[in-house]
Amino acid sequence: ETGVTQTPRHLVMGMTNKKSLKCEQHLGHNAMYWYKQSAKKPLELMFVYNFKEQTENNSVPSRFSPECPNSSHLFLHLHTLQPEDSALYLCASSQDSADYYEQYFGPGTRLTVT
Amino acid sequence: AQKVTQAQTEISVVEKEDVTLDCVYETRDTTYYLFWYKQPPSGELVFLIRRNSFDEQNEISGRYSWNFQKSTSSFNFTITASQVVDSAVYFCALHTGFQKLVFGTGTRLLVSP
Numbered sequence: 001e002t003g004v005t006q007t008p009r010h011l012v013m014g015m016t017n018k019k020s021l022k023c024e025q026h027l028g029h030n031a032m033y034w035y036k037q038s039a040k041k042p043l044e045l046m047f048v049y050n051f052k053e054q055t056e057n058n059s060v061p062s063r064f065s066p067e068c069p070n071s072s073h074l075f076l077h078l079h080t081l082q083p084e085d086s087a088l089y090l091c092a093s094s095q096d097s098a099d100y101y102e103q104y105f106g107p108g109t110r111l112t113v114t
Numbered sequence: 115a116q117k118v119t120q121a122q123t124e125i126s127v128v129e130k131e132d133v134t135l136d137c138v139y140e141t142r143d144t145t146y147y148l149f150w151y152k153q154p155p156s157g158e159l160v161f162l163i164r165r166n167s168f169d170e171q172n173e174i175s176g177r178y179s180w181n182f183q184k185s186t187s188s189f190n191f192t193i194t195a196s197q198v199v200d201s202a203v204y205f206c207a208l209h210t211g212f213q214k215l216v217f218g219t220g221t222r223l224l225v226s227p
Contacts, residue, residue, distance in 0.1 A: 040219070042216075088157060090157075100164070100166070102164045103161070103215060108158065
């Protein structure tokens, strides 16, 4: 595998379900990010991890819970979501979040909350 | 505050036409970077270019070229002799430090045969 991978690619869940999104980067980067992409809205940064430490939580509701066990893996745990949380969730990585490095993105998980 | 504006929501061209995608940014920082990303239907954002605020030289990469003008706070992207495979949503983004990449709303480019 190369680049940034995300699983699953598609997910349908009910509002009472608990699920997790997984992201893995094979680029040797130290920073990882979660973004939310909704229709007709700019990409919204959700969380930033640098060297496994969370350095940014962009006022994200607690029903979204990130986890970064090491620099290569990032999870987004989901519980009691709302229909408005339906979106494309993108994971990205970069060399370091403290500088102006370009970010490399995964293909995203298309989430539908019913 | 940092902001990126891509006023063109959607552009349609016929193959082999040249097309320019506009990007206007706002920031009070003197050090910043500008980026362009391509998002094909598969969903993955593909990095195209990064420019820093101190380098106003235009850049050309194959059929792609970028025009950075600090005087008008613009970083426009031109595709020469467009192809169907260029059909995608293109995002301009601004990074002023503090870990945040601020994206525009994107321009959808449709290239028809």
